[in-house]
């Protein structure tokens with residue numbers, strides 16, 4: 070009886086974890102790495118001489134209507150011998166990222182983990198034979214960064230009962246038994262992912278298509294049962310409430326948005342590696358976007374697409390390094406920050422806040438005096454994070470009683486201490 074009581078109490082304690090407790094690490098993190106990696110890294114955007122600059126690399130099977138039997142034989146070539154898990158995690162950490170979300174199974178249906186229920190996976194179907202998800206999860210736990218799993222719950226182009234493959238010799242979409250696919254593959258694989266890899270920060274569901282409310286409820290219940298602390302990302306489907314919202318890909322809202330949300334974004338124009346896509350964003354742009362998203366109350370999930378050899382493209386590493394340099398000095402304006410108290414974007418930048426502090430991120434350095442209007446709270450002091458001496462910045466608080474108008478007149482140095490984005494702490 071005593072043992073039973075202990076078990077029951079323990080169970081109820083776990084299931085009673087509050088939403089705030091579940092979301093805490095994620096709210097504090099603000100910046101994460103997305104990894105899109107799979108068999109599509111082999112064709113890398115080109116199929117039998119055809120390529121398309123506008124298409125995304127991980128969709129190549131769909132783009133060229135490659136039959137499953139042909140596409141799946143890519144597995145025999147998948148041998149990422151240059152994969153260095155320590156280097157992956159280091160790249161994320163050096164950039165200041167606090168979580169890594171990797172595609173454990175994308176729409177093509179191929180799993181980057183050992184699955185007992187489906188042998189279309191990296192261990193059973195490739196010469197590499199090693200569980201990439203295990204390697205990454207272990208390293209993340211070791212280096213104390215959250216590991217999260219992307220899982221395509223609806224689209225599965227390898228499965229006759231999955232959604233989305235309309236070119237193979239599969240039953241017509243309406244004749245498919247989607248439930249069968251969920252029961253035979255999705256639920257057992259999610260169970261594996263949530264049982265064999267230690268603590269999982271989040272399941273990142275994607276493109277739910279016509280998944281029903283019952284199916285979504287069922288998946289949510291499974292995640293909650295296996296790992297109550299695990300977050301469920303925005304695209305679960307079926308109208309079922311996730312733990313936070315995802316914006317559309319590469320879409321940053323124009324103003325502050327209440328609640329928990331995340332912007333999934335690419336560094337060029339693809340998620341999965343494409344050998345000819347050199348449309349890289351600038352490191353400065355990425356840094357400013359990070360600040361902008363944080364100032365509106367969101368997280369930034371920034372993608373890298375490793376090559377078939379197992380390497381994060383050099384251009385991505387270079388950008389992330391530069392962002393990391395900026396983070397070394399300015400991260401306190403990002404981590405654990407909350408949205409700006411102003412619901413507007415300023416021509417000079419934007420603001421994040423923490424109890425007792427405002428952080429003005431200025432990328433358009435003013436040539437004359439800098440004014441901030443509307444702040445009623447008394448400001449005690451100001452300084453710039455990029456100024457090592459933390460010399461106080463002079464300012465004058467002006468108040469016009471008849472119009473009840475508060476203005477701070479701030480004497481910034483002539484030159485921006487950080488050309489990318491200087492943070493003024495108030």
Ligand code: FHN
Pocket residue numbers: 125127128275276318333340
């Ligand atoms: O179809 C996918 C796409 O390949 C990629 O994984 C993105 C990431 O947010 N999600 C879907 C499109 O929104």
